[in-house]
Amino acid sequence: MSIAEMLANLEDEAVMAEVKKQISDGVEPMKIFEACQEGMNIVGKKFQDGEYFVSDLMMSSAIFKDVSDVIKPLLGTEGEATIGKVVLGTVEGDIHDIGKDLVHAMLSAGNFEVIDVGIDAPVDAFVNALKENPDAKVLALSCLLTTCYDSLKATVEAVKEAGLTDVKIMIGGGPVDQSVVDFSGADTYGETAQDAVFIAKELM
Amino acid sequence: MQTNKLYDERLELYKKTIKFENERPSTAYGGPATPAAHMGMTIKDYIFDTKRGFKAYIDYINLLNNEAPVDVINTPYAGLFHIPISMMWLSKVKAPGIELPDNSLWQVMEKEMMKVEDYDKILEQGWAEFQQEFLPKVLDMKDLQKFIEYQMAEGPEQAKAMIDNSYPLVNSMGFTPPFEALCGARSMTKFFMDCYKLLDKIKDVQDVMFPVQIEGALQAMKQSNAIGGWVGGWRGASGMVSPKIWDTLVWPYMKKAGDKLLENGFIPIFHLDQNWDRDIERFLEMPRQSCILNTDGMTDLKRARKLLGDHVAFMGDVPAPLLSNGTPETVSDYVKELLDSVGPKGMMITSGCDTPANAKFENVVAMYKTAVDYK
Numbered sequence: 185m186s187i188a189e190m191l192a193n194l195e196d197e198a199v200m201a202e203v204k205k206q207i208s209d210g211v212e213p214m215k216i217f218e219a220c221q222e223g224m225n226i227v228g229k230k231f232q233d234g235e236y237f238v239s240d241l242m243m244s245s246a247i248f249k250d251v252s253d254v255i256k257p258l259l260g261t262e263g264e265a266t267i268g269k270v271v272l273g274t275v276e277g278d279i280h281d282i283g284k285d286l287v288h289a290m291l292s293a294g295n296f297e298v299i300d301v302g303i304d305a306p307v308d309a310f311v312n313a314l315k316e317n318p319d320a321k322v323l324a325l326s327c328l329l330t331t332c333y334d335s336l337k338a339t340v341e342a343v344k345e346a347g348l349t350d351v352k353i354m355i356g357g358g359p360v361d362q363s364v365v366d367f368s369g370a371d372t373y374g375e376t377a378q379d380a381v382f383i384a385k386e387l388m
Numbered sequence: 389m390q391t392n393k394l395y396d397e398r399l400e401l402y403k404k405t406i407k408f409e410n411e412r413p414s415t416a417y418g419g420p421a422t423p424a425a426h427m428g429m430t431i432k433d434y435i436f437d438t439k440r441g442f443k444a445y446i447d448y449i450n451l452l453n454n455e456a457p458v459d460v461i462n463t464p465y466a467g468l469f470h471i472p473i474s475m476m477w478l479s480k481v482k483a484p485g486i487e488l489p490d491n492s493l494w495q496v497m498e499k500e501m502m503k504v505e506d507y508d509k510i511l512e513q514g515w516a517e518f519q520q521e522f523l524p525k526v527l528d529m530k531d532l533q534k535f536i537e538y539q540m541a542e543g544p545e546q547a548k549a550m551i552d553n554s555y556p557l558v559n560s561m562g563f564t565p566p567f568e569a570l571c572g573a574r575s576m577t578k579f580f581m582d583c584y585k586l587l588d589k590i591k592d593v594q595d596v597m598f599p600v601q602i603e604g605a606l607q608a609m610k611q612s613n614a615i616g617g618w619v620g621g622w623r624g625a626s627g628m629v630s631p632k633i634w635d636t637l638v639w640p641y642m643k644k645a646g647d648k649l650l651e652n653g654f655i656p657i658f659h660l661d662q663n664w665d666r667d668i669e670r671f672l673e674m675p676r677q678s679c680i681l682n683t684d685g686m687t688d689l690k691r692a693r694k695l696l697g698d699h700v701a702f703m704g705d706v707p708a709p710l711l712s713n714g715t716p717e718t719v720s721d722y723v724k725e726l727l728d729s730v731g732p733k734g735m736m737i738t739s740g741c742d743t744p745a746n747a748k749f750e751n752v753v754a755m756y757k758t759a760v761d762y763k
């Protein structure tokens with residue numbers, strides 16, 4: 185069974201053993217990493233098809249993170265090439281981190297570099313992160329409380345007022361739908377962590 | 389406790405709705421924090437100043453009821469609410485005015501408070517002893533004492549006021565199945581990993597926990613002459629966990645809890661957040677027309693009605709964003725469409741999960757008014 189299949193089957197110990205074996209056998213680290221990414225793509229597809237659920241996404245993300253920790257130091261400059269950069273965080277007033285962390289994991293597995301400003305993040309944290317990372321073209325805002333819609337809106341407005349008009353903003357979280365996009369002035373929203381990957385690719 | 393004619397009629401309507409004998413869709417109130425803003429209180433004052441807070445709660449429901457009947461109450465007043473939530477989910481809870489701004493909603497902190505080796509401790513010590521040791525990690529015991537004193541002092545007055553205002557409280561007690569409690573204590577990410585790696589051990593732990601938990605819940609319900617209570621389904625939703633985890637760790641305990649409530653004369657309300665589509669047919673395993681599924685807008689009720697027929701009543705499911713961001717027209721359209729899909733029999737209209745703290749009053753009125761006017 186390939187690394188991709190093992191990861192897609194959520195066989196954590198087998199994946200790690202095979203990754204270590206291939207490294208010691210001299211297989212190119214980038215090839216091993218790409219196989220892990222392929223496994224994550226299969227997981228994403230299974231989630232989209234209703235065959236996998238949030239716990240499966242979490243398990244696959246944990247496996248991916250563990251193997252990435254082993255492989256990435258071996259990648260050198262080759263490992264720095266990503267699809268693009270996303271600034272991510274949960275808006276001010278909201279301390280929920282699970283959804284944000286899951287989006288972080290799925291974006292990383294999808295070969296995005298993620299700048300995570302954390303939870304309960306004030307608007308300045310997002311604006312500063314975007315200014316410090318001018319190559320970040322997507323801002324992802326997480327919001328789990330209807331009472332934080334105003335924070336979403338304030339963050340979107342602050343980004344625009346800072347002149348960062350080429351940054352596309354996607355939002356997500358339990359009570360987020362098109363009406364919240366309309367209210368906040370964001371560009372779009374995603375219903376799942378997997379959606380975040382597709383949307384980020386489209387927005388890049 | 390002495391009831392009155394309207395209270396009795398409403399309770400009868402509730403029971404008829406469960407039996408699919410209701411003439412019109414019934415309505416249920418479901419906003420633990422919604423009254424605060426409308427009644428001019430901060431959430432901090434609303435939950436800590438319990439006499440004023442409870443008065444605001446009743447006054448708010450009366451204002452709604454003046455516009456359209458509120459038949460039953462599905463969320464009690466949220467006095468010192470951060471304390472029972474902390475006990476339900478075995479997690480630290482940040483409260484407004486303490487760790488959060490005065491007008492912030494209470495929020496559960498997602499942190500690993502129980503270690504993986506604690507599973508063995510529970511198996512060795514039993515649940516009651518472990519819980520006693522564990523609770524101080526997530527809750528100041530002085531706060532727990534305050535909550536008990538508050539409940540003893542003000543609980544009976546509140547129960548009387550609910551009856552005097554003719555509102556049957558159909559959810560007196562939220563039962564947290566062992567899966568949910570462990571998920572809170574371990575943190576969701578850690579616990580979901582445990583479920584893949586330690587499935588059998590967690591099942592053994594839950595088997596130790598369940599009898600103690602359910603006995604405590606039943607005792608509390610008996611003491612308060614409850615009509616019924618929630619069997620909570622939050623992180624154990626079908627959309628959240630794989631079928632193997634759900635079949636092993638979630639459903640057996642939810643079903644057992646529902647059965648136990650019924651055996652003791654209480655009506656179970658399965659409070660189902662997130663999406664339960666995959667497993668919705670399993671509710672056919674509950675006795676016919678004995679309980680309620682209280683969903684939040686993510687479960688497809690139209691499909692559920694097709695699969696479940698008149699086996700089980702629904703309570704739901706106007707989405708929170710609609711109540712906060714929508715208009716009376718969009719809310720009304722949603723309710724009409726829902727009732728067209730599932731039919732008025734066996735249907736109680738309320739918000740999906742909690743009515744949000746920033747729900748517009750006119751939207752909540754539209755939700756109830758559309759339900760009672762539905763032809």
